Amino acid sequence: MRRLLVAWLLLAGLCGPALAALTLRDDRGVTHRFERHPQRIVTLLPSLTETVCALGGCGRLVGVDRFSNSPPQVRLLPNVGGLEDAQVERIAALKPDVVLAEPSARVVDRLEALGLAVVIVDAKTHADVRHALGMVAVLLGTPGEAERAWARIQRAIDEAAARVPASVRGQKVYFEVDAAPYAAGAGSFIGETLQRLHMGNVVDPSLGAFPRLNPEFIVKARPDIVMAAQRNLDEMPRRPGWASLPALQQRRSCGFGLEQYEVLVRPGPRMGEAALHLADCLAGLAGRGR
Structure with a gap:
């Protein structure tokens, strides 16, 4: 009997950590407790979808927002809307163990009122992205994957930095996120990537990560290089005063197609790929000047 008791205690000690509940504090300061690592996950942001997949959890996704399109297999998952119009009833019907969202998601309170766990992930900087990778990896039970994903990002950014010609380094960039214009x-994580590529920025950090600017600000700032989605770049000369910008007159600009632009504006595991797109743009501009 004594031997059986000792064996039982040893077994309990071995199994205890695996059975222990998971406690996680999200980016709004809310502490969540899970009895096991979530097996059914809904994401309300493309970068969160990509993060889950990069960390080995793609098979646990049961629903994604309408803009999630990478990796390709997530396009087959149920679409639950976007940040502004997420479909609460449809999300609830998927019976997720957790919903991953960013702070601006409007449906958080409604989802929580239905008893769903909503983990908020707020990623605006490189440090935030690294933290988000770590938090989601803990949630998935794959903590080692977070540092591996971060290392891949860093290697790609270093490679991108080496591609940027000396002739353009230090020049000031206006990177437009939205035609409002938001920069x-x-x-921001985009600004930090540009800095890693040895580039300047017309928008000072004191204005915030993604400020909405008066269009006259850009006219006065006279950026050396303009970067934007191609559709926005095409209409910039029609904005009051913008046709006089030397960067537009001299075609010192980079217009990105939709697929590339999506990579550039998503703070997640493809930030290294985004850096390579930026570097290729800058190398092309240097080539034009020869």
Whole structure:
């Protein structure tokens, strides 16, 4: 009997950690407790979908937002809307163990009122992205994958930095996120990537990560290089005063197609790929000047 008791205690000690509940604090400061690693996950942002997949959890996704399109297999999953119009009833019907969302998602309170766990992930900087990778990896039970994913990002950014010609380094970039215009400031993950590529930014960190600017700000700032989605770049000369911008007159600009642009504006595991797109753009501009 004594031997059986000792064996039982040893077994309990071995199994205890695996059976222990998971406690996680999200980016709004809310602590969540899970009895096991979530097996059914809904994501309400493309970068969160990509993060889950990069960390080995793609098979646990049961629903994604309408803009999630990478990796390709997520396009087959149920679409639950977007940040502004997420379909609460449809999400609930999927019976997720957790919903991953960003702070601006409007449906958080309604989802939580239905008893669903909503983990908020807020990624605006490189440090935030690294933290998000770690938090989601803990949630999935694949903590080692977070550092591996981060290392891949860093290697790609280093490779991209080496591609940027000396002739364009230090020049100031205006990167337009939206035609309002919203810009990627120096303190955003896009701005930090540009800095790693030895580039400047017309938007000072004091203005915030993604400030909405007065169009006259850009006219006065006179960026050396303009970057934007191609559709926005095409209409910039029609904005009051913008036709006089030397960067537009001299075609010192980079217009990105939809697929490339999506990579550039998503703070997640494809930030290294985004850096390579930026570097290729900058190398092309240097080539034009020869």
